[in-house]
Amino acid sequence: MSDTTSPRFGLILIGDELLNGRKQDAHLPAMIPRFEQRGLELAWVRTITDDPELITRTLTETFASGDIVFSFGGIGATPDDLTRQCAAAALGLDIVLHPEAEAEIRAQLGDRLNAHHLRMGEYPAGSLIIPNPINRIPGFSIQQHHFVPGFPKMAWPMVEWVLDHHYADLQAPGVRVSQTLLLSDTSEGPLIPAMERLLSEFPELRLACLPNAEGKREVELSLKGEARRVAQGMDRLRELLEASRAAE
Known part of the structure; x- marks a missing residue:
């Protein structure tokens, strides 16, 4: 039995490579101890392909659930990075260039900046940024969903930042x-x-x-x-x- 008064945490792992065997997921085994250290636990995990219809349908369901969700992958600049657009579609929102994200991206890339790079700062309207301590290209949060890159070196400290800045009141280490x-x-x-x-x-x-x-x-x-x-x-x-x- 579980405490139904507490919000549930879930993970969405996005990428064809996770389901065709080219890559083994590293996020779940890394997240479990990070949650446990804070007195939190995961309720579910979904692994899905880079299929925009499936990503949108999955996010539509999880936005409606009220769960706190961390989504890994699909927020880069290449054509197969579709998570930002799918999140906007699931919420019925426009996707817009976030001014704080734009500032971070410009500061990181300088003269190397191009229009493709700025795509990584386009989120559903009303999103908040998640700082990226590795290369300053942010993730984003909206409606208790938190979107981070698929790269572990970047994703894991970004998840920790979200847990400690947005959900400190839910943490109860050792309890x-x-x-x-x-x-x-x-x-x-x-x-x-x-x-x-x-x-x-x-x-x-x-x-x-x-x-x-x-x-x-x-x-x-x-x-x-x-x-x-x-x-x-x-x-x-x-x-x-x-x-x-x-x-x-």
Whole structure:
């Protein structure tokens, strides 16, 4: 079970190369510890191709969800970089050159600047910029969606900046914890009544049941949530399991 009062965080990973095997995604494994360090967690991840219809449809759904979303990739200047236009289409907004983004791009490129470079500063009207500490070409934010480059060196500090500047009030490092209990000589079936009873008593905790994938009769039971309640829930889980064994 999860805390439905808290906003959910999601990731959108955009790029044909992620789905045809030319490139392995590095963003998800990098984001998980960054969220955990701040007492936050990811609720979902979508990986999609550079298809403008699919990108627009995906963003239309996620804008309507109320979730906080980080989108990686597709905000460069080449013809296959379509995320900016798709975000504008999903919101029914014009795409305009952002004055702060223009200033950053001009400052970075100087005499090398051309019209193609300025495309990278065109966002849906009303967007805010996300500073890029590597090359000063910003990302952008609108309606709790945050768009960053696909390059990890740039994207990851930009996500951290957004989390710490826009969502500091949601952070609670050390408050949410996870504890795991490894049970041997059992399968998940006999544990179901104890798990159901536990969740009825601790509905705010998230329980995960993971059987051994190598054929051993082992099951991991994990509880995640507020530290005090996780400790109480784990104690209660042990009691329920002990009572179950005694009744066999």
